[in-house]
Amino acid sequence: MAYEELIREFDLILWTAANFLTLFNSIFTLRLVRNERLDKSQRHANLTWGLYFLFMLFGNILNIVWRLYLVETAGMDIAKLVEKISLIMISVGWLVIIGYFDRKMLILKKPYFFYIMCISTLLTIIVGFHQGTILEIIYFITTSIGFSVFPILFLMISRRSEGILKKNARRIFIAAVLFGVGLLVQTQNVEPFLPQIIALFESTLHLPYLIVSPIMIIISMITFWLGIWNLYLYNIEIE
Amino acid sequence: MDVVREIDLMLWVSSITFTSFLAYTVQYKIHRKRIEDEVVYKNIQTWIYFFICKAIGNTFGIINRLYLGETPNLKVLFDMISIGFDLSAITIKVNYLEKTLKLFERPYLTYFNIITIIITFITGEALKSNEVVMIIVFILQVVGFLFLPLMYLYMIFHSKGPIRRNAIFILAGLLILEIGLSIQAHNLTVIWPDLPATFQEITGISYLYTTPIEIMVGNFLIYKGFIDSF
Numbered sequence: 001m002a003y004e005e006l007i008r009e010f011d012l013i014l015w016t017a018a019n020f021l022t023l024f025n026s027i028f029t030l031r032l033v034r035n036e037r038l039d040k041s042q043r044h045a046n047l048t049w050g051l052y053f054l055f056m057l058f059g060n061i062l063n064i065v066w067r068l069y070l071v072e073t074a075g076m077d078i079a080k081l082v083e084k085i086s087l088i089m090i091s092v093g094w095l096v097i098i099g100y101f102d103r104k105m106l107i108l109k110k111p112y113f114f115y116i117m118c119i120s121t122l123l124t125i126i127v128g129f130h131q132g133t134i135l136e137i138i139y140f141i142t143t144s145i146g147f148s149v150f151p152i153l154f155l156m157i158s159r160r161s162e163g164i165l166k167k168n169a170r171r172i173f174i175a176a177v178l179f180g181v182g183l184l185v186q187t188q189n190v191e192p193f194l195p196q197i198i199a200l201f202e203s204t205l206h207l208p209y210l211i212v213s214p215i216m217i218i219i220s221m222i223t224f225w226l227g228i229w230n231l232y233l234y235n236i237e238i239e
Numbered sequence: 240m241d242v243v244r245e246i247d248l249m250l251w252v253s254s255i256t257f258t259s260f261l262a263y264t265v266q267y268k269i270h271r272k273r274i275e276d277e278v279v280y281k282n283i284q285t286w287i288y289f290f291i292c293k294a295i296g297n298t299f300g301i302i303n304r305l306y307l308g309e310t311p312n313l314k315v316l317f318d319m320i321s322i323g324f325d326l327s328a329i330t331i332k333v334n335y336l337e338k339t340l341k342l343f344e345r346p347y348l349t350y351f352n353i354i355t356i357i358i359t360f361i362t363g364e365a366l367k368s369n370e371v372v373m374i375i376v377f378i379l380q381v382v383g384f385l386f387l388p389l390m391y392l393y394m395i396f397h398s399k400g401p402i403r404r405n406a407i408f409i410l411a412g413l414l415i416l417e418i419g420l421s422i423q424a425h426n427l428t429v430i431w432p433d434l435p436a437t438f439q440e441i442t443g444i445s446y447l448y449t450t451p452i453e454i455m456v457g458n459f460l461i462y463k464g465f466i467d468s469f
Contacts, residue, residue: 009305012245016252024260069242226267 007208008068014214015064019057021221026053028225032232042232048100049228055093056179060217062086067188084124090183091121094146101153113149120146140189147180164230171227175220182216243445244305250451251301255294257455261462262290278339279468285335286465289328290458293416296324297454304425319360322380325420326356329387336390352383374430381421388413405464412460419453 030050033043066082095117102111120142127139151173158169187209190197198209266287274280303317330352337346358379362372391410395403424435424446435446 009245009248012248013252016249017256020253020256021260024257222263225264229267230271 007210010208011210011214012064012068014211014218015060018214018217018221019060019064021218021225022053022057022060025221025225025228026050026057029053029228038232045100046228046232048097052093052097055089055096059086059089059093062089063186087124088121091117091124091143091146094143094150095121098146098150098153101150105153105157107153107156113146113153116142116149117146140184144184147184151176151180168227168230171223171230175223175227178216178220178223182213182220185216186213243447247445247447247451248301248305250448251297254451254454254458255297255301258290258294258297258458261458262287262294265290265462265466281335282339282468283465285331286461288331289461292324292328292331293454293458296321296328299324315363319363322359323356326352326359326380326383329384330356333386333390336387340390340393342390342393348386352386355379355383377426377430384417384421388417401467405468408460408464412457412462412464414457415453415460416457419450419457423450 026049029046032038032046033050035043035046038046062082063086066079066086070079070082095114098117099111099114102114120139123135123139123142127133127135154169154173154176158166158173161169187198190209201207201209201212265283269280269283269287274283299317299321303314303321307314307317330349333352334346334349337343337348342348355376359376362376388410391406391413394406395410398406422434427434438444438446438449
């Protein structure tokens, strides 16, 4: 088997594992929505988590489909369309989770972070990707801000709480950072701006750069599960 | 690009991830809940070992089937390790149940499985080249795999209530899991070589996809069968 094919399958293996764990998390949280032991607001929180994981799952599946299958078989136009749908799904996922926690916690007077994510989602629809345009850079900046808000919210919860909530909010913070960074550092996002990072990684570690993103997502999904499961086990509400 | 091969790979990776994650979640839950009843604790602990062995066995199996085509010696070794881990998973549970149910004075069924694992390793190359040896070892392995479902069948007849209900779940899971593993396309080359082609003709789906799906369903039913016990 050629080296390229082996790398391709390795990439596929890691992404499949990452997506399977995302699916597991979405099933786990959506099942809690029907759990009568939890009160209404906890069920809403779990519904939000479930939707977030589902959007991420579909976004990542479409990402693999366009990257590994559609470029070769259906041509660039279809591949770009599917990529855009994938990015919109991911943006909507972040919009859902940030919208929920930002409105619930209201750190600022108004849910400004939610508004930033709305702009990011709109830009996802407008921007043409992989061209290195200014609009694309603005998109990445707003998306990065949006992605970082979610972990920051949990960092704040962790800092102002005690015991189990503190520990698990920290877990969710770590998971959210890993997940956000994992999504942003995918080869197709890094290559147009900083191709030297990919070269540096591959020459230093002698490993394909493709593995970075799915490995981060796998670790983040396990950490998410730990955090959410513990909060559910002790019936703790995030406020 | 071979789509069938890649879908097969994705399904196998999903099933291995699922099995490993089940082992991890159960281990985490028993760690958090601090179970004091030793029988319940050992039962769950042996299921964790079962899932771990299955996941390792399946990993060796998929590497053997998809990546070692050009290295026949390594292929035989990986095949044996895969079967060894699969049988070890069964043996761990059989050993636990033999001791708990007190079926015989000595754990004969465990001895049988250990001998089968040893024979699988000793036969080595002959396992692939000699059809008679292949069929004999295959029959020994199938008998070894059957002990566990039979023990749960025994439990179903001798219990009632939630224990019976859980035993039914586990039996169904074990049967689906073991049938799925036994009727993989490469195992059927001698006994029923036409099945994969016939299956594909009727359903339009590659026969390769059936086993990992059966493994996931089987493992999930097993998990459902014992997770309520603590």
